[in-house]
Each structure stands twice: as structure tokens, then as C-alpha cells.
Amino acid sequence: MDAQDTLREFRDRFHLPLGKDGKPLIYFAGNSLGLMPKSAKAIVEEELDNWAKLAVDAHHAAGTPWYTYHEALRETTARLIGAKLNEVICMNSLTVNLHLMMATFYRPTESRFKILMEEPAFPSDTYAIKTQIMHHGLDPKEALILARPREGEFTVRTEGIVDLVEKNADQLALVILAGINFFTGQFFDIKKIAAAAQKHGAIAGFDLAHAIGNAPLSLHDWNVDFAVWCSYKYLNAGPGAVGGAFVHERHATNTKLPRLAGWFGNDPNTRFRLHLEPDFIAVPSADGWQISNPPIFAMAPLRASLAMFDKAGGMEPLRSKSVRLTSYLEFLLNQNGSKRFTIITPTSPDERGCQLSILAHEHPKELHNELVAVGVKCDFREPNVIRVAPTPLYNTFHEAWRFARILAAHK
Numbered sequence: 001m002d003a004q005d006t007l008r009e010f011r012d013r014f015h016l017p018l019g020k021d022g023k024p025l026i027y028f029a030g031n032s033l034g035l036m037p038k039s040a041k042a043i044v045e046e047e048l049d050n051w052a053k054l055a056v057d058a059h060h061a062a063g064t065p066w067y068t069y070h071e072a073l074r075e076t077t078a079r080l081i082g083a084k085l086n087e088v089i090c091m092n093s094l095t096v097n098l099h100l101m102m103a104t105f106y107r108p109t110e111s112r113f114k115i116l117m118e119e120p121a122f123p124s125d126t127y128a129i130k131t132q133i134m135h136h137g138l139d140p141k142e143a144l145i146l147a148r149p150r151e152g153e154f155t156v157r158t159e160g161i162v163d164l165v166e167k168n169a170d171q172l173a174l175v176i177l178a179g180i181n182f183f184t185g186q187f188f189d190i191k192k193i194a195a196a197a198q199k200h201g202a203i204a205g206f207d208l209a210h211a212i213g214n215a216p217l218s219l220h221d222w223n224v225d226f227a228v229w230c231s232y233k234y235l236n237a238g239p240g241a242v243g244g245a246f247v248h249e250r251h252a253t254n255t256k257l258p259r260l261a262g263w264f265g266n267d268p269n270t271r272f273r274l275h276l277e278p279d280f281i282a283v284p285s286a287d288g289w290q291i292s293n294p295p296i297f298a299m300a301p302l303r304a305s306l307a308m309f310d311k312a313g314g315m316e317p318l319r320s321k322s323v324r325l326t327s328y329l330e331f332l333l334n335q336n337g338s339k340r341f342t343i344i345t346p347t348s349p350d351e352r353g354c355q356l357s358i359l360a361h362e363h364p365k366e367l368h369n370e371l372v373a374v375g376v377k378c379d380f381r382e383p384n385v386i387r388v389a390p391t392p393l394y395n396t397f398h399e400a401w402r403f404a405r406i407l408a409a410h411k
């Protein structure tokens with residue numbers, strides 16, 4: 001299967017961390033931090049050179065002018081998430097963007113003030129959402145609704161989410177779910193959930209941290225209201241790299257929407273009149289949520305990474321390999337004897353990305369330590385879940401096979 005893999009040459013375009021034996025680790029941690037594209041270094045050095053040689057003039061004279069650096073990221077990002085160009089802006093980090101989106105889309109009233117989210121959720125999302133509720137003088141105990149897996153199940157059923165939406169229909173302001181849950185790897189039915197929320201007058205937003213660059217997305221057609229993401233996981237853009245936000249066209253073009261504004265969200269025609277223009281005039285696109293000038297060194301590696309997604313032909317071929325790779329790993333693990341562990345990720349490829357979450361019934365921590373000792377990089381989530389994410393850009397079928405052998409040998 002590796003020999004037939006049309007994407008196999010991409011592995012060579014990444015720096016593969018080596019184990020003690022000098023051989024590449026089995027790196028299944030791309031869901032935490034994607035590997036470094038070899039091309040990232042040159043692109044960052046190019047910007048350091050521009051700084052050295054051009055200084056302030058690099059804002060306009062550099063090969064990719066700093067002033068509009070975010071433009072260089074827009075087209076590929078829009079393709080990855082299925083958005084129109086005016087719906088996408090690469091800026092900030094994920095949690096910051098989540099706050100910015102809530103500043104616009106969470107405007108609680110006496111009757112409509114509840115937010116629905118999933119559990120377990122990533123802690124940063126929980127903190128952001130709870131503190132937004134408190135920021136409005138409300139109590140999360142009353143305003144936060146959690147969609148949990150049923151007793152004895154690991155993932156949240158779509159009908160369970162829709163039920164909660166209907167039960168809280170008159171009071172629901174906002175639904176915020178992951179695209180793909182960080183813990184279980186469940187890929188939510190974004191289209192259906194957005195439609196259910198909107199049918200009852202609520203806004204639907206999604207956190208795509210584990211979905212972008214991993215699963216196919218059609219945010220515009222699914223009529224999602226807003227979305228946010230980071231780019232250091234499956235987008236391989238490096239630690240703390242700039243993330244992004246999607247604002248559906250019907251909101252993005254509405255310059256009247258309240259927001260937390262800064263000069264880079266202002267109409268470029270008046271942006272540089274500085275103190276002469278005290279009134280904010282929003283750009284009529286997702287750019288209207290941009291606050292500050294682009295952080296070039298946190299964006300440059302993203303250019304390198306996005307170029308690779310283009311070169312690979314976008315999400316379609318990547319997803320096609322990803323489905324086969326993950327299914328192969330799942331098949332091998334199930335053959336191994338599933339008594340010692342349970343894969344809690346959904347079995348249908350339509351309901352997951354590349355990650356499999358393995359719940360170990362006995363000595364989970366020791367198991368993880370053993371995996372580390374033999375050169376596997378994957379992560380452990382308390383109390384007993386090992387997450388493995390074979391990614392289509394740089395992992396191989398042989399690595400999936402080796403991983404399954406290692407797990408089979410574990411007593």
C-alpha cells in the first residue's frame with residue numbers, strides 16, 4: 001500500500017524526529033503538533049532577511065508584502081474549509097478567535113442566553129465559554145448546557161444534540177461544538193447540527209482545531225455561522241502559529257455587527273488616516289474581525305505548510321489516503337484482541353478524522369510509557385486514553401503495521 005501511495009513523496013518534505021536508535025519515530029502526534037515542513041525554514045529566513053534589509057519598507061516592498069500577508073494564506077485556507085474568500089481570515093490563536101467570535105455572536109438577552117457545547121471538550125474552550133457567560137453577568141450553571149455521551153457510550157449522538165437544542169429552543173443563544181472532538185476523534189454532523197440550531201433561532205459555531213487539514217469541510221454550504229481553528233496540528237504550521245476564523249458571508253458583509261475592533265479590521269482606505277478617523281468602519285468581509293497587523297513570523301511557516309496542501313491536491317486525495325490508513329490501523333488493532341482495549345472513536349470513516357482513541361483497560365500509563373520507549377510518539381489523556389493520529393501527509397501504512405505489532409506484543 002505504501003508503494004501504491006500517490007502521496008508517499010510528501011513524507012520526505014518533513015523533518016522526522018529521530019529516536020535513540022537514530023531511526024525516525026513513529027510520529028502519531030500530528031493531532032498535537034504537526035511535523036515541520038522542511039520548506040518552513042527558508043520561508044522564515046526570507047522574512048528575517050526582509051526585516052534586516054528592508055525594515056519598515058518590507059510592509060510593501062517584500063516579495064510577500066507584510067501589510068497584506070494574510071492575503072497569501074486566504075485562498076488555500078478557504079479551499080480547506082469550503083469557504084468563500086470573503087469568509088476567511090487568518091489571525092490570532094484559536095482561543096482568542098473563539099472569544100472574538102463570541103463577542104459578536106453571543107449577545108445574551110433575558111430570554112435567550114444559553115450556550116450548548118459538548119463534553120468532554122477541550123479545556124480552553126470550556127474556559128472561554130464559561131468566562132464569556134460570566135462576562136455578561138450570568139451564571140454558567142444556568143446558562144451552559146452540556147451534550148454528553150449516553151451512559152455506557154463514548155461519543156455524543158447527533159439526535160442527543162438535536163434533542164437538547166429543541167428542549168432549550170426558546171432560550172438557546174449559541175451552539176458551539178468541535179468539528180472533530182479532541183478526545184474521542186468523533187467528527188460531528190456539522191450541517192445537521194447547524195440547521196437544528198438555526199431552526200430555533202440560535203447561532204451555530206464550530207471549533208475546527210482537530211478538523212482543519214484532517215477532514216473535508218464545506219462550511220459555506222453547511223451554512224455554519226462561524227468557525228475558528230489553530231494551524232499547528234494537522235496544518236503543520238509550527239508552535240503557536242496563526243490560526244483563523246470563518247464568518248459566513250451573510251454575517252461577514254454586515255458591517256453593523258458589534259465586535260471588538262482594531263485598525264486592521266478597518267476599511268484600508270481610511271486605515272492610515274490614523275488619528276484623523278476616530279470612527280471604526282468595518283471591512284465588509286471576515287477581515288472586519290482582524291484587529292492587529294499580521295504577525296509575520298507566526299504566519300510564514302503557515303505559507304510553507306499550505307503550499308504543501310496545494311501540492312498534494314487539496315483535501316480530496318489526502319482524505320482518501322487518510323480513510324484507508326486509519327481503517328487499516330483499526331483493522332490491525334481489532335485483530336490484536338480487543339479485550340485489552342477499546343477503540344472509542346466511531347467506526348464509520350464519515351464520523352471520524354484520522355485519529356483513533358484507544359481506551360486501555362489495564363495499566364494504560366505503563367502501556368503509553370512502553371510505546372514511548374520503543375519509539376512511538378503518541379499521547380496519553382487521563383485517565384486511560386491513548387490517542388494515535390496517523391496523518392496522510394507523512395505517515396505510512398508500514399508505521400501503522402509496526403504500531404499494531406508493538407501493541408500486540410504488550411502484555
Ligand SMILES: *Cc1c(COP(=O)(O)O)cnc(C)c1O
Nearest residue numbers: 093094095096122124182209230
Ligand atoms: C488545540 C486546541 C486548542 C488550543 O487553543 P490555543 O488557543 O491555540 O492555545 C483549543 N481548543 C481545542 C478544541 C483544541 O483542540
